[in-house]
Amino acid sequence: xxxxxxxxxxxxxxxxxxxxxxxxxxxxxxxxxxxxxxxxxxxxxxxxxxxxxxxxxxxxxxxxxxxxxxxxxxxxxxxxxxxxxxxxxxxxxxxxxxxxxxxxxxxxxxxxxxxxxxxxxxxxxxxxxxxxxxxxxxxxxxxxxxxxxxxxxxxxxxxxxxxxxxxxxxxxxxxxxxxxxxxxxxxxxxxxxxxxxxxxxxxxxxxxxxxxxxxxxxxxxxxxxxxxxxxxxxxxxxx
Amino acid sequence: xxxxxxxxxxxxxxxxxxxxxxxxxxxxxxxxxxxxxxxxxxxxxxxxxxxxxxxxxxxxxxxxxxxxxxxxxxxxxxxxxxxxxxxxxxxxxxxxxxxxxxxxxxxxxxxxxxxxxxxxxxxxxxxxxxxxxxxxxxxxxxxxxxxxxxxxxxxxxxxxxxxxxxxxxxxxxxxxxxxxxxxxxxxxxxxxxxxxxxxxxxxxxxxxxxxxxxxxxxxxxxxxxxxxxxxxxxxxxxx
Numbered sequence: 315x316x317x318x319x320x321x322x323x324x325x326x327x328x329x330x331x332x333x334x335x336x337x338x339x340x341x342x343x344x345x346x347x348x349x350x351x352x353x354x355x356x357x358x359x360x361x362x363x364x365x366x367x368x369x370x371x372x373x374x375x376x377x378x379x380x381x382x383x384x385x386x387x388x389x390x391x392x393x394x395x396x397x398x399x400x401x402x403x404x405x406x407x408x409x410x411x412x413x414x415x416x417x418x419x420x421x422x423x424x425x426x427x428x429x430x431x432x433x434x435x436x437x438x439x440x441x442x443x444x445x446x447x448x449x450x451x452x453x454x455x456x457x458x459x460x461x462x463x464x465x466x467x468x469x470x471x472x473x474x475x476x477x478x479x480x481x482x483x484x485x486x487x488x489x490x491x492x493x494x495x496x497x498x499x500x501x502x503x504x505x506x507x508x509x510x511x512x513x514x515x516x517x518x519x520x521x522x523x524x525x526x527x528x529x530x531x532x533x534x535x536x537x538x539x540x541x542x543x544x545x546x547x548x549x550x551x552x553x
Numbered sequence: 554x555x556x557x558x559x560x561x562x563x564x565x566x567x568x569x570x571x572x573x574x575x576x577x578x579x580x581x582x583x584x585x586x587x588x589x590x591x592x593x594x595x596x597x598x599x600x601x602x603x604x605x606x607x608x609x610x611x612x613x614x615x616x617x618x619x620x621x622x623x624x625x626x627x628x629x630x631x632x633x634x635x636x637x638x639x640x641x642x643x644x645x646x647x648x649x650x651x652x653x654x655x656x657x658x659x660x661x662x663x664x665x666x667x668x669x670x671x672x673x674x675x676x677x678x679x680x681x682x683x684x685x686x687x688x689x690x691x692x693x694x695x696x697x698x699x700x701x702x703x704x705x706x707x708x709x710x711x712x713x714x715x716x717x718x719x720x721x722x723x724x725x726x727x728x729x730x731x732x733x734x735x736x737x738x739x740x741x742x743x744x745x746x747x748x749x750x751x752x753x754x755x756x757x758x759x760x761x762x763x764x765x766x767x768x769x770x771x772x773x774x775x776x777x778x779x780x781x782x783x784x785x786x787x788x789x790x791x792x
Contacts (some may be wrong), residue, residue: 441686445684445685446680446766446769447680482791489770516774521773521777523769524767524769525773527767528767530763531763531764531767532763534755534760534762534763534764535753535755537755538755539753549791552789553721553785553786
């Protein structure tokens with residue numbers, strides 16, 4: 315299948331590489347492909363320059379956001395950071411129309427973007443915006459009414475999303491939420507291909523709020539386990 | 554041990570009854586004991602009138618909030634609803650000084666208290682206040698600087714907190730957070746007496762944010778499992 319992955323960060327790389335491994339044709343979208351390839355320094359999260367990573371991952375085609383989205387048959391993975399996602403996706407709404415967009419972003423507002431201090435001992439708890447009475451998933455759906463938005467992946471590090479068996483043998487739970495049952499099935503099938511055995515459909519997209527707001531507990535659990543920038547754990551819904 | 558439970562709702566009843574079962578002397582606090590005992594109708598959550606419940610649970614002594622707190626040796630369980638907790642606890646700050654206060658409230662703002670609509674399909678997602686950049690646990694600690702506040706129990710229905718083996722044989726995780734290591738140990742010991750085998754210390758009280766904000770995902774999981782007012786599930790941290 316032709317699948318698009320929007321974004322070039324660590325999470326987007328994990329999905330792109332895994333989708334190639336699964337035999338898909340992968341189109342990665344970035345704002346400006348030439349600028350992305352011209353970078354020679356690691357990004358702010360310490361990821362290697364994209365051009366270098368791309369050379370090590372044949373089978374991935376780098377395009378603009380819009381061209382990558384247009385190249386996808388039906389499935390687009392949104393790896394654009396939460397703070398920029400609505401604006402960037404709105405500009406390519408026509409290319410996303412009729413397609414399934416799976417979104418895993420947390421709408422963090424980082425320190426350099428706000429006056430809000432980082433009040434935690436581990437320094438990685440930025441403010442969420444929106445929060446509680448709205449969610450990024452719902453914002454994206456409102457911005458893209460012709461697209462079937464599914465919120466998923468967000469309760470887990472993306473390296474674990476594409477390789478769930480790396481934690482506890484894979485015996486943990488992934489969630490999906492969205493308004494379109496077929497789109498949720500499509501994302502669930504992708505998750506099963508990734509190795510997930512327990513995918514729970516929470517219901518409509520309003521459940522994205524709980525998934526995004528779980529980011530704080532996720533950070534705290536990682537901290538409690540001594541994994542400062544970790545997340546080498548899963549959560550399992552025990553019935 | 555002499556333990557106080559503040560509040561007469563369903564969660565507080567679950568703790569009071571279990572603590573008696575475990576052999577403790579239990580003092581339940583309410584705003585106005587005479588008024589509490591005079592009620593003959595079920596409360597708004599459908600719980601039986603407290604006087605009737607009390608008659609069926611010998612070994613529990615009903616007092617004012619302050620007198621119950623004063624009667625406790627060292628441990629007080631706060632079951633006052635989140636919206637009223639800081640105000641009610643502040644009035645008895647001197648009786649709580651030096652003691653451990655374990656708080657499990659979610660700071661929900663209910664529909665009748667606000668203009669905020671309930672936007673979910675299951676109608677039970679009130680707004681959280683505070684949220685994200687503060688928590689009720691931290692607010693209580695600031696209001697009671699001489700008390701050792703521990704946030705716990707909040708990620709689970711209280712009927713499951715006092716009987717964890719009722720869900721999945723008890724193979725799921727409970728969290729504690731707070732500034733005082735001895736107080737967290739005391740709460741962890743109580744949880745072990747309740748039957749918990751996996752109690753994770755998340756760290757300082759700032760982690761109460763994640764625990765309280767998990768309320769939305771908890772509701773969504775219950776909805777996804779078809780448990781409209783349920784919560785007959787646990788979450789397990791899979792390492």
